[in-house]
Amino acid sequence: MPEKYPQLLWCMWQGHSARDMAEVTGLTENTVKFYLxxxxxxxxxxxxxxxxxxxxxEGLL
Incomplete structure (x- = not known):
């Protein structure tokens, strides 16, 4: 699992948008959408x- 996936999964779990996830992770919005x-x-x-x-x-919960 790529390094940022756990952080993105938690953001997904909390209902954040791709734009919010990009800000939190430091990735571009397009990269976040690709990962999603x-x-x-x-x-x-x-x-x-x-x-x-x-x-x-994955042991994240």
């Missing part, structure tokens, strides 16, 4: 329950 697409692909869904399951599997 990859995260959603790995999760297989855009739902919060799938996000929670993924975060538990």
């Amino acid at each position: 697409r990859d995260i959603y692909r790995r999760i297989g869904s855009r739902g919060k329950s799938a996000l929670e399951s993924f975060m538990k599997r």
Whole structure:
């Protein structure tokens, strides 16, 4: 998992926008959107329950 993913996952969990995530992480908004697409692909869904399951599997919750 890329270095910024845990931070992005927490931002997603809290409902932040891509723009907010970019400010928090120091990445560009386009990079954040690219990472989000990859995260959603790995999760297989855009739902919060799938996000929670993924975060538990990765040891983030």
